[in-house]
Amino acid sequence: MVYSGLYPADGTNMSELEHGIEKLTCNDSSVSVEIESSAALGRGFRCGFLGLLHMDVFHQRLAQEYGVNVHNTMPTVPYIFEFHDGSKVEMHMCTERYKDKKLKAIWEPMVIAKIILPSEYVGPVITLCAEREGEQLQFSFITSKKALLRYRLPLRQIVVDFNDILKSVTSGYAIFIYEEAEHQLSGLIKLDAILNNQKIDVMATIIHKSREESVGGSMMDMLKKFINRSLDNTISITEAISGRVVSTQR
The missing domain is CATH 3.30.70.2570 (Elongation factor 4, C-terminal domain)
Structure with a gap:
């Protein structure tokens, strides 16, 4: 899941946004919704989606089918926040609700990614994965012209634009798939x-x-x-x- 805040924009009021979200989620139960409040944007909703494409389609349907325009915040992933009192809470951000607790560590979701690509693009892709804090697990040649790369990557580093950049540096030839891995203690x-x-x-x-x-x-x-x-x-x-x-x- 990736999470983003949705707030009324361009004359849309809270009741119109709530109505649009309610109608869409009747046919799409995979979207999680909870009310949240922002000092900058007022009342809105924190919604969880099955990836960026799912989020974009949801936004388009709000605008096209219900005339609802929204401001959305940067997509985030769920972290596990560990406090010194031994408690752990999964959330996308350490909110004011826990301001009195002393934070001990943050655990972030990881993925194991497989990238299949023409061998001439291996160099730029290795550079891209290194820039995104990736840990190389495998590098092998499937054929004389095709390579396989496996990386452990933070989910936060791939949810926004990783796939677009990967397609760009490989002229669209790379195949990118990933699966969930265990959370990792990170700085x-x-x-x-x-x-x-x-x-x-x-x-x-x-x-x-x-x-x-x-x-x-x-x-x-x-x-x-x-x-x-x-x-x-x-x-x-x-x-x-x-x-x-x-x-x-x-």
Whole structure:
């Protein structure tokens, strides 16, 4: 499952969104739905889908069949958050509900991926998998012109654009399949975007700690493009888990 928040947009009200989701889920029981609230976007729904294609089709049907337009948040995967009191909770983000608990570790879902491809594309695909924190398990040649790669990959690294990039670097010839693997203890942190000392909750993201500065900087650059420069806003990116400021700009 991948999860995304759906919030009313372009004149759509909450009751219209609720009606559209209710009608669609009557015919698609695989979608999980729960109400959530965002300080930035108001009331909405947290929905779970069977992949990005399923999510995109659901959004299109909301717009085409019920005239409902939505803002959706970045797709996330379910993590297991382990606290020092011994409790474990599966959720897509460490929410304010658990702010009084001291986080011990984050376990993330993994997959075992098989990629079958023409041998001339092996180099770029190995580079792609390494960039996505993949662990190579197998590299063999099926024939003189076709290779097989097996990788253990974090699910968070493949749910958004991995398949599109894979098809691009292999001219569409790669075959990509994967199956679930056990959760793995990872060096993950939660990054929050903060404007004038207020968290923008819908922009919170889970990343590996080795990427905190690059992702934080990219997030800040994106925010600055959409903020009115006549407003004297301080943009700061912080890690909610440790509270350490990664960078601050005006």
